[in-house]
Amino acid sequence: MRELHADHFESLEVQAHAARLGTWIFLCSELLLFAGLFTLLAASRAHDPRGFHEGMTHAARTLGSINTGVLLVSSTTAALGVQAMRENRPSRAFWLVLTTATLGLVFLAIKIAEYAEHIDEGILPGGHGAWFASHADAPLYWTLYYLMTGIHAIHVFVGMGLLVWTAVRVRARLIVHETSYKLDLVVLYWHLVDLIWIFLWPLLYLA
Amino acid sequence: MSYLTVDKTVRSWLLTTDHKRIGILYLGAVLTMMALGGLFAMLIRIEHLTPGPTIVSAYTYNRLFTLHGITMVWLFMIPSIPTTFGNFLLPVMIGAKEVAFPRLNLASFWIYVAGALVTLGAMLAGGVDTGWTFYTPYSASSPSAVVPTVIGIFIVGWSTIITGINFIVTVHTMRARGVTWMRMPLFVWAIYGTSIIQVLATPVLGMSLLLVGVDHYLQWGLFDPARGGDPVLYQHLFWFYSHPAVYIMILPAMGVISEVIPTFAHKNPYSYRAIVYSTLGIAFVGFLTWGHHMFVAGMSRFDAGAFGILSMMVAIFSAVKVFTWSLSFKQGAIVLKTPLLYAFLFLFLFIFGGMTGVAVATMSLDVHWHDTYFVVAHFHFIMVGGTLTGFLAGLHYWFPKMFGRMYDETIGVISVILVFVGFVGTFLPQFLLGNAGMPRRYYDYAPRFQPLHVASTIGALVLASGLVLTLYNFVRALRRGEHAPDNPWQSRSYEWLTASPPPKENFTKSPSFSLDPYAYDQPLENAHA
Ligand SMILES: [Cu+2]
Numbered sequence: 232m233r234e235l236h237a238d239h240f241e242s243l244e245v246q247a248h249a250a251r252l253g254t255w256i257f258l259c260s261e262l263l264l265f266a267g268l269f270t271l272l273a274a275s276r277a278h279d280p281r282g283f284h285e286g287m288t289h290a291a292r293t294l295g296s297i298n299t300g301v302l303l304v305s306s307t308t309a310a311l312g313v314q315a316m317r318e319n320r321p322s323r324a325f326w327l328v329l330t331t332a333t334l335g336l337v338f339l340a341i342k343i344a345e346y347a348e349h350i351d352e353g354i355l356p357g358g359h360g361a362w363f364a365s366h367a368d369a370p371l372y373w374t375l376y377y378l379m380t381g382i383h384a385i386h387v388f389v390g391m392g393l394l395v396w397t398a399v400r401v402r403a404r405l406i407v408h409e410t411s412y413k414l415d416l417v418v419l420y421w422h423l424v425d426l427i428w429i430f431l432w433p434l435l436y437l438a
Numbered sequence: 439m440s441y442l443t444v445d446k447t448v449r450s451w452l453l454t455t456d457h458k459r460i461g462i463l464y465l466g467a468v469l470t471m472m473a474l475g476g477l478f479a480m481l482i483r484i485e486h487l488t489p490g491p492t493i494v495s496a497y498t499y500n501r502l503f504t505l506h507g508i509t510m511v512w513l514f515m516i517p518s519i520p521t522t523f524g525n526f527l528l529p530v531m532i533g534a535k536e537v538a539f540p541r542l543n544l545a546s547f548w549i550y551v552a553g554a555l556v557t558l559g560a561m562l563a564g565g566v567d568t569g570w571t572f573y574t575p576y577s578a579s580s581p582s583a584v585v586p587t588v589i590g591i592f593i594v595g596w597s598t599i600i601t602g603i604n605f606i607v608t609v610h611t612m613r614a615r616g617v618t619w620m621r622m623p624l625f626v627w628a629i630y631g632t633s634i635i636q637v638l639a640t641p642v643l644g645m646s647l648l649l650v651g652v653d654h655y656l657q658w659g660l661f662d663p664a665r666g667g668d669p670v671l672y673q674h675l676f677w678f679y680s681h682p683a684v685y686i687m688i689l690p691a692m693g694v695i696s697e698v699i700p701t702f703a704h705k706n707p708y709s710y711r712a713i714v715y716s717t718l719g720i721a722f723v724g725f726l727t728w729g730h731h732m733f734v735a736g737m738s739r740f741d742a743g744a745f746g747i748l749s750m751m752v753a754i755f756s757a758v759k760v761f762t763w764s765l766s767f768k769q770g771a772i773v774l775k776t777p778l779l780y781a782f783l784f785l786f787l788f789i790f791g792g793m794t795g796v797a798v799a800t801m802s803l804d805v806h807w808h809d810t811y812f813v814v815a816h817f818h819f820i821m822v823g824g825t826l827t828g829f830l831a832g833l834h835y836w837f838p839k840m841f842g843r844m845y846d847e848t849i850g851v852i853s854v855i856l857v858f859v860g861f862v863g864t865f866l867p868q869f870l871l872g873n874a875g876m877p878r879r880y881y882d883y884a885p886r887f888q889p890l891h892v893a894s895t896i897g898a899l900v901l902a903s904g905l906v907l908t909l910y911n912f913v914r915a916l917r918r919g920e921h922a923p924d925n926p927w928q929s930r931s932y933e934w935l936t937a938s939p940p941p942k943e944n945f946t947k948s949p950s951f952s953l954d955p956y957a958y959d960q961p962l963e964n965a966h967a
Binding site for chain 1: 534535536538539540599602603604606607610611612637638639640641642644645646649652656657658659660665666667668671674675678
């Protein structure tokens, strides 16, 4: 039988443990990256509460909320995919993971529509654009809005890529029941992307 | 057959996933960076031989100190010990065949090279004159290549994070039989603590620098008061990384010292646990001290007091280490060899630098010394006096392990003396300059400062000659040094219980360690893998 683990690991369990631990540490690193941004957001908001209030009343609340729903559903399908892999049903897992990636695409499409709408209104980051001529409020909210949702969108994009790649590998039997942990790791990353949005949504659209 | 001879093609080196070869590749890279950074430093010192213009214009001078700072901090000191000795030795020291993720390890090396090339290329072709700290709002408007430089540093950051993750996972999952947590060589603990800082602090820096790039390129004004942004906020984000970065530089050096002292004192450390816990203590408290860089940037008296006290806590953990190391010599059989001399140098410079650190952590004193040469001298004592001497100690100590050759002891001793005299000669005058009011980063200075500036430049020349001599010693050893025995220092530490240089798989059979790595009360024959 083909060896399922790399030569320098004692066993597949050790290899899976190492991969899991490595992923968790990477997620901590990602979390610190966003922690810096959330700090920036909190400080800027304390600095300019009025501008933030006005910005948020103008934000695309409906589209943002729909996107929250999309990501929550995608996390569910991702989790079901993991479950399917553990039950050794790879083709079901394949479709579920692909659905997750498609929902990511829907999220990005909505996001782009949202950006297009704001750009049409003349709202650009850094207080650039015609909108700010008639609205005296500080541009900081909008700069941070573009910055944080933009960086989050990059993470969604990367996550989608990973999901598609993993789905293909499941289909090609490169990830099998015994090595299903590889799917777990990608889904773990997807959950983090989802989780970060769960904090961005109220902080940028609702409060 | 050793890891060096197993396959000699260039391709096998450039695409290797052997952690030892990656360590050697990194060694070549960081030594190049050190030479470049040193060259820039020499140019700065020569410029200061006279007040006013000496060899370069004011703009070039500003670019030079930025080049020096960025090259030394991000391209030399941060990667120096972890990527070279860490890569080479960490798996051997825990009896593993490899690091947990060998291909990622190779990727981290090439990412580092790419990032270094982008950073250096941007600074040399375009030039950056902001200083290595990129303070806003100037960095957002400076007419220089800020954007590609911060992108380069961002790329290097990826390599740091990958290496950190790799080491943490390796320590957790790949220890051989007999290597329990409390029996790991102390160097492994030091690298472990460093890796935690690398993984948690680097993303904040990467983000902050990218934002500076965005501010510069697109005028988003995140840190620009004219657009409602806050420049001090940038300083907070920057120092949240850059203070812990000091421990990314110094903890690995402390790890080297913790190995060198037991080996050459032929005695176990006075307290293994004290060194381990103080390492973790420094790694933790290091995250809570960043505010001491902003005492004069507008900070409440309460915050300043809190940051001051937290900063001083680092001195407590450091003192625990210094006392433990010193006590380890008690009743030892001390062998005075080059690595141990460097360890003594480390202790001297580190105590000196550490005490001046406690002084500048006091707000009332810092107001006087802030942004003067006093601060410059202080952090060079810690960062060069600590990291560089630790690096050199390790290089001499592990040279036979890495290459199977012995360096020349006489040349080694002479180089230690030159480095010592040169270092103190360079930076002692800078303490005095700073105390007398010489501001840092100034192109020009009042004529009364000239004697001390000249003294500092002469010191730098002596230091440089010591380093060149060291390089000669190693090159000579590689070509015609005598062959090293497997364990030339009669150490009990695990990396010496295999051949020097080690075989590709580190140990010929899966090792199991029965003694702890500092069991000097046991005869050498009992220590085997
Ligand atoms: Cu600091």
